Amino acid sequence: ATAVLHMYFANTGWFFRYEAYLVALGVLSIGLAISGYLPQRFHVRLKPLHLATAVLVMFVSVPFITRGGFALLKINRAQKNIYDQQYQMGLFLRKFYENESVAVNDIGIINYLTQIRSLDMRGLGTAEIANARLKKSYSPYILEKLIKKMDVKIAVIYELWFSALCSAFPEWTKVGEWKIPDNCMCGRDTVFFYALGTPEKNRLIKHLKEFSGYLPKDVIQSGEYTGVE
Numbered sequence: 001a002t003a004v005l006h007m008y009f010a011n012t013g014w015f016f017r018y019e020a021y022l023v024a025l026g027v028l029s030i031g032l033a034i035s036g037y038l039p040q041r042f043h044v045r046l047k048p049l050h051l052a053t054a055v056l057v058m059f060v061s062v063p064f065i066t067r068g069g070f071a072l073l074k075i076n077r078a079q080k081n082i083y084d085q086q087y088q089m090g091l092f093l094r095k096f097y098e099n100e101s102v103a104v105n106d107i108g109i110i111n112y113l114t115q116i117r118s119l120d121m122r123g124l125g126t127a128e129i130a131n132a133r134l135k136k137s138y139s140p141y142i143l144e145k146l147i148k149k150m151d152v153k154i155a156v157i158y159e160l161w162f163s164a165l166c167s168a169f170p171e172w173t174k175v176g177e178w179k180i181p182d183n184c185m186c187g188r189d190t191v192f193f194y195a196l197g198t199p200e201k202n203r204l205i206k207h208l209k210e211f212s213g214y215l216p217k218d219v220i221q222s223g224e225y226t227g228v229e
Helices: 002-009 017-037 048-096 108-113 127-134 140-150 163-167 198-212
Strands: 101-104 117-120 152-157 172-179 190-196 220-222
Antiparallel strands (some): 172 190
């Protein structure tokens, strides 16, 4: 039942971390279900039922083995992706925007590392946006209202997720981009930095320039603050 609910409601098919609880629950459930059919001692002669159970266990285990192997092959790259993008975003915001309001779309590490007031444009951490998305009424008007209410200074987002929303705000100025190589983990390989209004533009450029030397060398920086478009 849990598996059915998960497949119906969850976004599946990528790096497995949201499915880990289900794998553990499945292994435990299968183990308990078949324990009564296994021989209690290894020297006991196996019966046809025992052999059938062993075959079934092997068959059921194949997805765990293949998915586990696939995850192990990618885990080093996945960790590097998170370090190069999400962790650096958190360090940047902690250094320059602590206790200020920032629009973001990936709140995990950012909110773990900082004390910013985050406006989650995806809705996970902002109830008003979550409700609007559920009602299919999410619009630039709702976002603008929340931005003014929270006095949001900058936005750090994946542009492709919000191209329609961003284009509705001519006062948003794109100042910089960080692109990571060989992405297999993050929502997008490039994160964009927007200044929300002219007064914030120069300040954001100054901060991005100051932080640029701290970024891992394989992060590709571009945009107005670098002079490379």
